[in-house]
Amino acid sequence: MKHLQRSELGTVGYLHRTKIGIGRRFLTPLMVMIAALCLAAPGALAYGTKAPKKIPIVMVGDRLVDVAYHLGVVPEVMSVRSSHWPASKELEMVSDTLMCPTRTLGDTSLLVETAKKHGITRVIAESRAGSCSANSTISMVKLEDRLKEHGMTVEFVDFSEGLEKAVQEIAAVLGVPENAASVLEEYKKKTAKAEKAMPKKPLGKKVVVLKGVYSEETGKSFLQVEAPEGYTDRFLLEPLGCENVGNRMFREGAKESHGYYTLRRLTNLGVANPDVIVMTGDSYAGQKALKEALARDPELRNVPAVRSMAVYSLPAFVNSSALGYPAILYKWIKALEM
Template identity: 40%
Template sequence: MIMPQKMAKLFIITSLFFLLFCFIEGVRLPFVVASGILILISILLFSLNILRTMLTKGESRTPARALNKPVHKKLATATAILAAGIFLFNTAPCMASATQIPEKADIIIIGDRLVDIAYNLGVLPAAMSVRCSLWPLCDTLKTSCQVLGCPNCLQKKKAKPLISFAKAHQIKKVIIEKGNPFCALVPELHPEKIAGMLENQGLSVTVVEYSHDLAKTVNQMAAILGKADKAQMLLDNYEKNLAKVMKNIEKKNFAKRVVILNGVFQASSGKSFLRVESPGGYADQFLLSALKSINVGHEMVKSGKKPAKGHYSIRKLNRLIVTAPDAIIITGDGFAVQKAIAQALVQSPGLANIPAIKNQAIYNLPGFIQSSLIEYPSILSQWAFVLER
């Protein structure tokens, strides 16, 4: 059996290797955690060694206690194993984090679907043009990737922000997403039309078409990014996760009438600006239809009012009484909508009797505009979980 002294040396040597690995990979937080664990284990083993020495001396003086020697050995062994378990459990995130950090590539990508695929293949572009205001994952990616505005803005500005960034950072390669449509909210948007402008500036442009064939697009992007070995695993995991979600929602009942609210809170004025998602959009096509739920957002506005970019702008929530949804889904700034609902309840106490509020069926969920292709099973699962009845 390994003695505590030798065990301590073994832990210290192993810990140093883990710490060195974390430091080389640039994983700062796990490095600090592992350092704390190393100190904790060293103290534990030192205390264990003192305890064992005291027990050994006691056994040599009292023959009757010698009968308990195996028990003490088991105690020491169990404690050492426990310490090893604690160590491995806490340093595991270090190894996991290192493998999850995407590598930066000297490319620019236009289109959130392609950025999402690249990210899940382990690659982040130097810059991107995506629908950031509607794509929740963008808040995470933009901390490491420059956002050049949305594709619509980029097209209107004749790609000037992209060209300037490319020259400043000596980037020569651009990947553009082509879709039909590229964005259902802005049908006239075609980012591939700026390809000629970029090529005239000496940039190499690759157009990747997304036509609802995920496997084709993933394989094409993997080949371009040099990640062909990861494509099939990514697709297999996606199919497995999607199949699991679809099986879970079979034969289940979900809230029938749903209103989807999106808001922005303006701190300077203390006001909330609200929008209602109109029927027929992304949420209907990819989320509510799978759950056999109905988007009744059009009942929140007067008949005949037309939506702008898939939403109706509203000032008050008093029409919730007429709409009487079974559930209210909040996307975007949850605080803005929650504040508006609280104020509406004060002004119109009758709102407390509508099914969604009466049954506390108000949920803040990630929005979906088909940007997070790979995350779709996870997002559908969240919507299904809260809307189940």
């Protein structure tokens, strides 16, 4: 296991493993007004409290949309990994939402149809926006030619040369270059705070990461355990010298879906024997499952994480909100070092 140095803390990778998109959403003026108030609320997406400006444009890519929002701009239409990026739920209230980037760019018919409906002719996309699959590649030249046939233009932004340059580039493309400095200053402050908190040596803890899913319609909930070598490993556990032992939680022959395995019960919690249990998504689903597991098998109280009450609800990181990474990492540091 590699223990990353402090200088590598700001590295943002390109693990794109998901293939889930959602349909379009059509909003009433009242919903848009409510959404603007939600997005402007402290603790939502942005560092500030000023409502963002909505512009007639299509944006393709999680990180692009996230940076644009922090710069004070939201697109009329967007293509992001809605099922994996929690913050997108707020943005969906103000932006019409296409499928995930790979599907949107692979078959541009929905993009073109939706853009025409809104009277939009301009598209901005991440140059590596094939975020539904790690192996997906989109020909930017073909995409440009395809959209040109419909009287549309496409511009690309690149995150491969670092976040700072990407933020400046996006600010320039959106016509708000004056907003880049304050966004980057806030990001650097949070990065410095996380770097200062980094443990001087590997923590060496075994961790199980559970993602809770809850349906308000049915009242039912279920759990997914994150498999090793995913986003959490790369960005959160490996930098802290911790090990993801989630692979010990699912049965032999179980099928992985987008980096997760679905669990009916926490039957193998004792086998995994984690030092820490992290719950992402809907933590109620995880808390409910843990309580039921302890009732069935009191011996699970001897699992180190349960015995020491090292069970934490923490934010997930799926390489969508690059600007939010330092704050998320800081929270994981404080939880795992206890």
